[in-house]
Amino acid sequence: KQEVTQIPAALSVPEGENLVLNCSFTDSAIYNLQWFRQDPGKGLTSLLLIQSSQREQTSGRLNASLDKSSGRSTLYIAASQPGDSATYLCAVKGTNAGKSTFGDGTTLTVKP
Amino acid sequence: DAMVIQNPRYQVTQFGKPVTLSCSQTLNHNVMYWYQQKSSQAPKLLFHYYDKDFNNEADTPDNFQSRRPNTSFCFLDIRSPGLGDAAMYLCATSTPGQGTGEKLFFGSGTQLSVL
Numbered sequence: 001k002q003e004v005t006q007i008p009a010a011l012s013v014p015e016g017e018n019l020v021l022n023c024s025f026t027d028s029a030i031y032n033l034q035w036f037r038q039d040p041g042k043g044l045t046s047l048l049l050i051q052s053s054q055r056e057q058t059s060g061r062l063n064a065s066l067d068k069s070s071g072r073s074t075l076y077i078a079a080s081q082p083g084d085s086a087t088y089l090c091a092v093k094g095t096n097a098g099k100s101t102f103g104d105g106t107t108l109t110v111k112p
Numbered sequence: 113d114a115m116v117i118q119n120p121r122y123q124v125t126q127f128g129k130p131v132t133l134s135c136s137q138t139l140n141h142n143v144m145y146w147y148q149q150k151s152s153q154a155p156k157l158l159f160h161y162y163d164k165d166f167n168n169e170a171d172t173p174d175n176f177q178s179r180r181p182n183t184s185f186c187f188l189d190i191r192s193p194g195l196g197d198a199a200m201y202l203c204a205t206s207t208p209g210q211g212t213g214e215k216l217f218f219g220s221g222t223q224l225s226v227l
Contacts, residue, residue, distance in 0.1 A: 043221040
């Protein structure tokens with residue numbers, strides 16, 4: 001059974017800092033990995049999707065990497081802004097029945 | 113814009129009173145999912161439809177049911193809500209034909225309170 005872990009559970013940084021969020025998974029047989037942002041009381045907004053054959057994806061100030069062999073993905077946020085404050089979740093889509101397993105998320109606070 | 117729409121945004125029901133949450137999509141995606149998310153926890157898959165084929169998760173309580181009358185709409189019925197069913201309910205869609213590029217698209221969620 002796939003298990004997805006996100007550490008730390010919470011992170012607070014000053015504005016302008018570069019930061020890395022971590023996502024670990026136990027089963028490397030994956031289709032893809034998707035990073036989401038969730039604002040309080042809202043749904044999930046897709047940020048980046050990395051296919052199993054890819055090593056990284058970039059969108060603006062965000063860069064996501066994938067290392068299947070070690071069961072890890074990172075989300076790098078450059079020059080953080082207060083508007084980046086949210087919970088970030090990763091979801092791993094398995095090859096078995098194609099279901100996605102989510103981590104509990106990392107809640108990011110960027111202080112002005 | 114093509115999207116996933118959930119109604120209502122907030123739903124208050126009484127203990128034991130049946131409630132229905134709705135989801136519609138303009139993406140024409142084959143697969144629709146219902147997730148339950150409690151505070152500070154990962155979304156938990158309840159069930160999903162692949163077209164009209166219903167797939168229930170093994171640990172989804174019988175109290176939860178779903179209907180998908182057509183491609184665009186999907187409903188979550190909670191027959192007898194308990195206090196433990198208070199949560200955010202998230203609807204999502206995807207299109208399996210994209211292979212490893214298959215992506216999940218979420219609605220804005222319905223926050224359910226049980227009094």
